[in-house]
Amino acid sequence: MTLSTGSQSLNLVKLALYSIILYAIYKVIQRLFFHPLSRVPGPWYAAVSTLYEFWWDGPKEGKYMFKIEEMHEKYGPIVRINPWEVHIDDPAFMDVLLTNNRMEKDPFFYGGFGIPNAAVSTVSPEVHKLRRGAMAQFFSKANVAKLEPRVLSRIQQLCKRIEEHKKEGKPVDISNAYRCFATDIVTDFAVPKTRNFLDHPTFNAVFNRVVRDTAGVINWNRHIRFLYPLMVNIPRSIVTLLDKDGSTLAMVDNQQDLYDQAKAVVESTNPKPTPTVMDVLFKHPSLPPKEKTLSRMFGEVVTVIGAGTETTGCTLAVLTYYVLSTPSIFRTLKAELDKAAATHNISRTQLLDCHAVEPLPYLQAVMKESLRVASPVVGRLPRRLPGASMTYTTPSGQTYVLPPGTTASMSVRDIHFNRTIFADPHTFKPERWLTKDAAELARLDKHMVAFGKGVRQCLGLELAKQEILLVAANLFWKFDFELFETTARDVSVEFDFFAPFGPSDSKGVRVRVRE
Numbered sequence: 098m099t100l101s102t103g104s105q106s107l108n109l110v111k112l113a114l115y116s117i118i119l120y121a122i123y124k125v126i127q128r129l130f131f132h133p134l135s136r137v138p139g140p141w142y143a144a145v146s147t148l149y150e151f152w153w154d155g156p157k158e159g160k161y162m163f164k165i166e167e168m169h170e171k172y173g174p175i176v177r178i179n180p181w182e183v184h185i186d187d188p189a190f191m192d193v194l195l196t197n198n199r200m201e202k203d204p205f206f207y208g209g210f211g212i213p214n215a216a217v218s219t220v221s222p223e224v225h226k227l228r229r230g231a232m233a234q235f236f237s238k239a240n241v242a243k244l245e246p247r248v249l250s251r252i253q254q255l256c257k258r259i260e261e262h263k264k265e266g267k268p269v270d271i272s273n274a275y276r277c278f279a280t281d282i283v284t285d286f287a288v289p290k291t292r293n294f295l296d297h298p299t300f301n302a303v304f305n306r307v308v309r310d311t312a313g314v315i316n317w318n319r320h321i322r323f324l325y326p327l328m329v330n331i332p333r334s335i336v337t338l339l340d341k342d343g344s345t346l347a348m349v350d351n352q353q354d355l356y357d358q359a360k361a362v363v364e365s366t367n368p369k370p371t372p373t374v375m376d377v378l379f380k381h382p383s384l385p386p387k388e389k390t391l392s393r394m395f396g397e398v399v400t401v402i403g404a405g406t407e408t409t410g411c412t413l414a415v416l417t418y419y420v421l422s423t424p425s426i427f428r429t430l431k432a433e434l435d436k437a438a439a440t441h442n443i444s445r446t447q448l449l450d451c452h453a454v455e456p457l458p459y460l461q462a463v464m465k466e467s468l469r470v471a472s473p474v475v476g477r478l479p480r481r482l483p484g485a486s487m488t489y490t491t492p493s494g495q496t497y498v499l500p501p502g503t504t505a506s507m508s509v510r511d512i513h514f515n516r517t518i519f520a521d522p523h524t525f526k527p528e529r530w531l532t533k534d535a536a537e538l539a540r541l542d543k544h545m546v547a548f549g550k551g552v553r554q555c556l557g558l559e560l561a562k563q564e565i566l567l568v569a570a571n572l573f574w575k576f577d578f579e580l581f582e583t584t585a586r587d588v589s590v591e592f593d594f595f596a597p598f599g600p601s602d603s604k605g606v607r608v609r610v611r612e
């Protein structure tokens with residue numbers, strides 16, 4: 098290289114560098130002063146780039162949720178949380194955002210899941226309708242009712258494991274046991290390979306760690322889009338070399354297993370005698386071939402297993418903690434269950450079924466209160482409306498017009514802990530759901546949005562409710578539990594990985610069976 102070509106290259110590098118700096122300055126000025134959202138309150142550093150969000154959600158692990166809460170405290174009910182998204186903490190906006198069928202999901206946020214063509218992260222409402230419709234029949238109340246014997250047989254298995262712990266005088270890792278229960282159910286009827294975790298000696302504590310670690314990647318993958326694809330494509334030998342404690346390997350193996358399950362669906366090598374949700378989806382006549390690719394099936398396998406396990410497990414763990422830490426709730430629930438068993442002539446060796454437990458008001462109230470307090474989808478739910486503006490008026494009368502395509506989000510947890518809706522929101526009070534005031538009950542029900550709302554609400558909610566009711570009813574009827582080395586900290590939320598996770602050193606909720 099001659100001296101002059103060397104200095105020419107240097108000049109080009111300098112030019113490129115200056116251009117980048119100038120562009121960044123232009124973007125900062127544009128986003129702060131000339132952007133349609135520049136009037137929306139919030140810290141300038143959140144408005145100029147996604148770096149602030151990335152810092153608190155990635156390296157600081159799922160903490161942006163708490164930063165957003167702080168922003169609301171400082172700036173009011175509407176805040177700009179990244180260049181194109183506003184977050185609203187006001188239940189009055191809930192219907193606008195979550196029940197409008199024309200809303201799109203925000204591709205930046207849901208891109209974090211790494212499954213862009215699964216129903217849950219589908220942007221377009223029309224495509225979402227097609228994808229969801231092809232699975233919906235499986236999750237209807239009528240179809241879920243047919244799954245009851247399979248759910249009861251897993252409860253029987255869970256009771257047997259608890260009996261074993263009782264005989265050995267060992268505490269039960271009930272948080273992990275619930276996650277195993279939910280995993281076994283969903284993998285049994287939805288995908289080719291049933292996981293059968295309930296019989297695992299430690300209730301598969303390692304796997305539950307994998308779920309948490311994999312969920313933690315969502316926040317990174319939102320900003321660095323190749324992380325999930327890398328997990329499926331990276332050679333195992335390289336991971337083995339880099340991984341010190343085996344946790345990354347376990348995550349990669351789990352992703353690989355999900356991928357293999359999707360492959361079994363498209364290659365029609367499902368060993369099960371009855372078709373699974375995935376088989377029905379893959380053969381669905383309303384879906385064109387481009388909707389039946391391996392990557393599509395992979396997306397739905399990941400969603401159904403991911404959505405159907407941690408959420409139900411977390412709700413049951415929270416329910417168990419609050420029932421056992423409040424003796425009056427425990428006694429009232431037990432009395433109601435004893436009475437139901439007597440009414441329906443169900444002996445101690447049998448199980449309470451849906452017919453016996455669904456009409457129980459106190460049990461239903463305990464479930465609703467657990468869903469409220471647990472908020473098992475804790476992260477924000479961002480939506481955008483193409484082609485039309487949204488208008489938000491604060492309680493103090495200030496109106497913001499959000500131009501077409503603006504992303505707006507709300508968080509279930511904010512609604513569930515809003516003191517104007519739920520008095521004394523941080524106290525676990527099943528009684529609030531037993532009010533005789535029909536209008537008040539309707540108001541509470543409207544704001545119990547653990548399953549989301551509208552056309553994007555949880556597809557598995559009937560199954561989830563059936564699982565929660567049957568497990569809670571049978572376990573509290575059959576066993577006289579007490580908490581073992583468990584405090585409120587073990588059900589607290591420290592990380593928002595879309596699902597809430599507690600402190601890293603927590604062992605979850607543990608119980609012991611009294612003699």
Ligand code: HEM
Pocket residue numbers: 216217218229283400401404405406408409412472473474478546547548549552553554555556557558560561
């Ligand atoms: C307590 C238990 C559960 C809770 C609280 C819950 C909550 C939610 C929420 C809030 C959403 C909407 C997310 C969004 O708007 O982005 C959702 C979606 C979904 N859930 Fe659940 N879920 C639970 C259990 C289940 C179960 C057991 C299954 C299936 C086996 C399931 C399958 C799904 C699916 C497939 C979607 C995507 C639906 C769509 O986009 O059309 N969930 N869930």
